[in-house]
Amino acid sequence: MSIFTFWKKELEIKTKGYIMNEDIFLIFGYLGSANACLMMIPQIYLTIKKKTMEDISMQTICLNLLTQCLFLPYTIHNKLYPFLTVNIFLGSFDLMLIFIYLTIYNKKTELEEPLLNYENA
Numbered sequence: 391m392s393i394f395t396f397w398k399k400e401l402e403i404k405t406k407g408y409i410m411n412e413d414i415f416l417i418f419g420y421l422g423s424a425n426a427c428l429m430m431i432p433q434i435y436l437t438i439k440k441k442t443m444e445d446i447s448m449q450t451i452c453l454n455l456l457t458q459c460l461f462l463p464y465t466i467h468n469k470l471y472p473f474l475t476v477n478i479f480l481g482s483f484d485l486m487l488i489f490i491y492l493t494i495y496n497k498k499t500e501l502e503e504p505l506l507n508y509e510n511a
Contacts, residue, residue: 423472430483
């Protein structure tokens with residue numbers, strides 16, 4: 391019997407009957423995921439309302455989308471449903487911002503500034 395097994399059993403005995411078991415961590419996971427799902431909505435609202443994307447780095451949006459795509463198989467494989475929900479929401483918000491950039495606001499400028507500008511990097 392290792393020290394970790396002993397510590398885990400002692401922790402289970404001390405927290406039995408209290409809310410400080412695995413459920414509390416699951417609650418925090420879902421609350422954090424809900425918050426993360428909502429965090430891009432103000433940016434999208436402001437972008438549509440002001441009809442400008444001057445303050446948004448498209449490189450960052452593209453990197454965010456790449457990150458969501460890389461996390462997606464990991465969350466599916468490990469059945470991390472709160473993070474899977476966040477990946478889907480944030481990925482769709484990133485795609486929405488790219489769509490807005492390419493179709494609505496950059497039509498006027500005929501894509502004078504490319505989506506990924508490597509000259510400034």
